[in-house]
């Protein structure tokens with residue numbers, strides 16, 4: 001029996017009647033038409049379906065849409081803001097970090113979550129962070145370069161606080 005679900009996707013509230021068995025990735029691709037999120041396996045291994053759910057990288061094939069009720073979801077379509085590509089998107093282009101591009105949306109989303117928590121990550125830490133995202137084309141070298149490059153840009157463009165905050169000890 002269809003069930004109503006409401007999610008915020010890329011900043012827009014979306015309410016739909018769906019089957020309770022519908023996966024989040026199906027909701028995004030088939031119900032909302034956001035086909036930038038890909039499906040590359042049926043074993044939860046490839047990471048092509050990765051989106052941000054409440055800020056954390058999540059394989060959207062492992063979550064029912066109704067389980068994400070009330071959540072804030074960001075897909076690759078939501079990374080660019082005001083016509084400006086996100087630093088991770090610019091870095092993937094600059095470092096030639098994609099070939100067929102099938103894995104790219106999931107990798108970029110994983111990187112955005114990871115860099116938000118680890119802005120000064122080492123290459124080893126980057127490689128560890130993306131181990132749930134499979135790429136059959138690139139050999140990963142340029143992907144790691146792109147994520148490191150995006151980290152640098154995100155650090156240099158980070159907005160500094162306008163007033164000094166007193167630290168209580």
Ligand code: FES
Nearest residue numbers: 040044046047061
């Ligand atoms: S489609 Fe492969 S992990 Fe989700």
Ligand code: FES
Nearest residue numbers: 099100135136137
């Ligand atoms: S660029 Fe083809 S799978 Fe990664």
